[in-house]
Structures are given as C-alpha cells and as structure tokens.
Amino acid sequence: MKICDWCSLGFSPNVSYQIYCTPACRELATRKKIYDRYKKNKIRDRSTRDRVCSGGCGTILSVYNDNTFCNVCMVNKKKVDKMIKDLKGLFDYEQE
Numbered sequence: 523m524k525i526c527d528w529c530s531l532g533f534s535p536n537v538s539y540q541i542y543c544t545p546a547c548r549e550l551a552t553r554k555k556i557y558d559r560y561k562k563n564k565i566r567d568r569s570t571r572d573r574v575c576s577g578g579c580g581t582i583l584s585v586y587n588d589n590t591f592c593n594v595c596m597v598n599k600k601k602v603d604k605m606i607k608d609l610k611g612l613f614d615y616e617q618e
Contacts, residue, residue, distance in 0.1 A: 527551065 526543040529552045533543035548598040564566050568585040575581040577595025589596060 524535050524540070525532055527541045527594055528547035529543065531543055538598050541550060552596040573583040573585075573587075573590075575592040577581060577592065577597055579592060579595055581592040581594070583590075583592060
C-alpha cells in the first residue's frame, strides 16, 4: 500500500515506481509543476532589469509584482476608470 503524492489517499500500485493513484492525480500534479516552473522563470527573467510603473510615477516595481502599475497608480487608475464610466453614463442619459 502506498500513499498518493497528490491527494494523500492510499492505493495499491500497479508498478513499483508509481506515485499517483490515478491518471487524474498525475495530470493535476504535472500541471502544478509546470505552473510553478513558469512562475519561477518569469520572476527570474524580471530580476535582470528594473521595471518602472506604467502609471508615470517612476516607482520601481518588485520582481514579484505581476501588474505593470504600482499600488498607488492602480488605486488611482480604478478611480479614474470608474469616474469615466460614470461620466459616460451621464452623457448618455442627457442625449436621450
């Protein structure tokens, strides 16, 4: 009896080197490994150069930040987008 490396259920292996109980567990574990490798490589690639905020404030972004905006500009961008949406709704209302 072995324990599945993905779901921790007990199973009887078909071969001595089997570590997952089902093909579904094996596929999920493989997808997770691929995703982890992708994130690690993305962070490594970002660490070779400085990334500057796209909002124009000049803040240097962390290699772990997936966004192109810093937190301050991201908040401001959300407010601006909401205001533009509200203004558009106001102008659409006046045209009717």
